[in-house]
Amino acid sequence: MGSPNQPRAGKAALAVLLTAGLLTACSGTGEPGSGGDTAPASVLKGGRFDPPVTMTSWGCYSATYKYKENQSFEQNVGLDWVKEKLGIQIQYLWTTPWENDACLTKMRLSLSGNEPLPDVVYVSVDAKGRSILADLIETGQFMDIGEVFEKHASPAYKEILKAHPELWAFAARDGKRYGIPHTADPYVNSPVLYLREDWLKTLNLKTPGTIDELEAVMDAFVNKDPDGNGKKDTYGLALGVKNNWLEGFASTGWIFGAYGTVPTYWLKGADGSLQYGSVQPGAKEALAKLRSWYEKGYLDPEFAMKDPAKASELVTAGRTGVIDGPYWLPIWPLPDLKKNVPGSSMLPVMLPAGPGGKPGFNGGDSLLGVYLINKKYKTPEALQVYLNKMLQAGGKEKGSDVENGFIEGYDYKMENGAPVAVPDQRVDQILLGNGTPMIPERNVNSLAHLASGAAPRDGFDQGNVAYKDAHVPGSIMQKQLSFGIQNEFKGASTPTMSTKMEALRKMENEVFTKIIYGKEPLTAFDDFVAKWKSSGGDQITKEVNDWYQAAGSK
Known part of the structure; x- marks a missing residue:
């Protein structure tokens, strides 16, 4: 986290982390x-x-x-x-x-x-x-x-x-x-979950381990007056997806991941071929869950118009009890919560498991x-x-x-x-290039080592000592490494991507948002999949798999 082993975070977070x-x-x-x-x-x-x-x-x-x-x-x-x-x-x-x-x-x-x-x-x-x-x-x-x-x-x-x-x-x-x-x-932008620890204690709630248990926690955060002000003015989950579904925090990647897919990623299917994550059955299940959460008032009604930084303001203002984010979130922006709400605290926990019994999240690129x-x-x-x-x-x-x-x-x-x-x-x-090469797991392993209370082993650990609030989240991330879902497509834009993917992405974003907001029925997803395939998606899938074979991928 410290120079030069700092995370390559988003622009806002990087500015805060580095004052690097x-x-x-x-x-x-x-x-x-x-x-x-x-x-x-x-x-x-x-x-x-x-x-x-x-x-x-x-x-x-x-x-x-x-x-x-x-x-x-x-x-x-x-x-x-x-x-x-x-x-x-x-x-x-x-x-x-x-x-x-x-x-x-x-x-x-x-x-x-x-x-x-x-x-x-x-x-x-x-x-x-x-x-x-x-x-x-x-x-x-x-x-x-x-x-x-x-x-x-x-x-x-x-x-x-x-x-x-x-x-x-x-x-x-x-x-x-x-x-x-x-x-x-x-893993610089890979998520763990953060919950209002003081609200959990006030409402006598257990730490959730599954999507269903998280839903029960969010229901209590919305309907049982966790801040004790006598008003129904709190939300369950902070989301900010104005730019895309896979932001650095306040994201939906872990929600889709719980159902085995990731929007916009190319995932390896059972037959060994690459398939577009946004059109998989798991995406429909995730949209159904998000739609339900919106209907129940767990989400800020303006979540689709906010970026992560704006979405996090509801958390730091004491009005939202759950947010996902990387191990550096306790360095920025979560400290503002303690400034605004004395006695408050956020608890980092593992991502909740989906119906398949395990969590999932949008893996980053090594x-x-x-x-x-x-x-x-x-x-x-x-x-x-x-x-x-x-x-x-x-x-x-x-x-x-x-x-x-x-x-x-x-x-x-x-x-x-x-x-x-x-x-x-x-x-x-x-120097030449862009920073130093890294052992991909080096930083989370360092944070986990320090979280155990052990002394720094080398200069890398020593550089992370100052980031104490990131130690525990980093150790949680280390436990989740195997649940990352990777984007298997690493090639240049294919010919059909270059001409049609922008329009397909726009259609995808519009349909997903309307489904969650209840402006379209859940069956609109099936119509979207059919139209996506016939409007260039099938050809893009063929071109992606042609690249996959040519690259010698297994």
């Missing part, structure tokens, strides 16, 4: 991406190239980062550190901000202008990144990185991909792996992006050496020279013998 080629053989005179043919061969000694090698890339950076000491993205202490520690000199063919799609636009201009390609390109995993990834692979200038990874990845890096082989699929084509995965914490390597690059192993070190730094590996951070006096300082992060000086944010 190209690898050529040497810097020879060859053309960009050629590896400098006139340079002497470099030898990797003790994790460092001697003489140093050069790694060129396209430089995409955050425009909001505040540099110190007259530094810049092209010249900074992080780049100096990489050259000193690893013997790798990172150089950029051009630089531009990530914001407003400036980087993506510049990438496309470089491709359309047939400019020399760098040795290394970082591509994000979002929809726009998927699109440029396809174009890059189609140039035929990037290598299958399988051999580089197998020979040079650290044991820790290999262990992540062994545990999460699905991460290869994003950049896989025809049995080849074109991108080294940049792994991330997929993949942040991928790194492609130019076929002309003379020392492609340099990228993996760099990523090995970044993974070590992200996990603050015990006994390593990055256990406390990158550079003392810059991204961390020592106080009373312990490292303290300097959150506005993130070395990993001024």
Whole structure:
């Protein structure tokens, strides 16, 4: 949670939490991406190239980062550190901000202008990144990185991909792996449930373990005057789905998940094919439950017009007793409840089980992006050496020279013998890519360890000590890991998606909302499914499964 192992939360939460080629053989005179043919061969000694090698890339950076000491993205202490520690000199063919799609636009201009390609390109995993990834692979200038990874990845890096082989699929084509995965914490926005603990005690209620038991709790929160003001002015559950059904908190993902599906996700069916989650029978069951909760007054009537931050205001004002959210919710925005309602408290608990006997939630993505390597690059192993070190730094590996951070006096300082992060000086944010790779379960495991009362084991745990209110929710999340439902589609938008998915999504949102609000009968779901399939959904499903087979997914 602390820098650099902080969660990549939503914008509002992140602001509160943080207040946080190209690898050529040497810097020879060859053309960009050629590896400098006139340079002497470099030898990797003790994790460092001697003489140093050069790694060129396209430089995409955050425009909001505040540099110190007259530094810049092209010249900074992080780049100096990489050259000193690893013997790798990172150089950029051009630089531009990530914001407003400036980087993506510049990438496309470089491709359309047939400019020399760098040795290394970082591509994000979002929809726009998927699109440029396809174009890059189609140039035929990037290598299958399988051999580089197998020979040079650290044991820790290999262990992540062994545990999460699905991460290869994003950049896989025809049995080849074109991108080294940049792994991330997929649980940063995964939910646990928070309930008004003082209301439970006042009404002598037990902690709910199932959807039915939760419904009984919400009924009491609405109808038995839990705040004792003599008015029926409280709600059971806070939801804010103005933008989509799967927001970072105040979401419905765990409700649909209790019925075995997730809207907008592509789920692996019993026959091994991918099926769209929004048209599955479980979605109809979840909508029926939400419709019932709305009819009974458990939901704020304006929930469909609110985003999560707005929805949470009913909780912090003391008017709603249940909200879902990640382990960082007790850091923001829940502390406002205690300010507004003295004596109040929120209790984090596991998500309730559905009819099948277990909970479910919309799993996050363990993949942040991928790194492609130019076929002309003379020392492609340099990228993996760099990523090995970044993974070590992200996990603050015990006994390593990055256990406390990158550079003392810059991204961390020592106080009373312990490292303290300097959150506005993130070395990993001024280097190639987007932060450090992460062991996906590292953060929740750290929070669970600290929740047990155990002492910090390493610099990573030490960085989480300050986030005490997140320890117990993190330990609950750890217990729920196996209940995450994954989106199995990792590819670029298919042809029919590009032309029809926006209209299909709009239809989906309208029908779901009208069903919950009682403006359409529950049978409208069946009509929606039929129309979805005939209006392009069947063709999209075919294209998604064509990708799934081509990517070699099982």
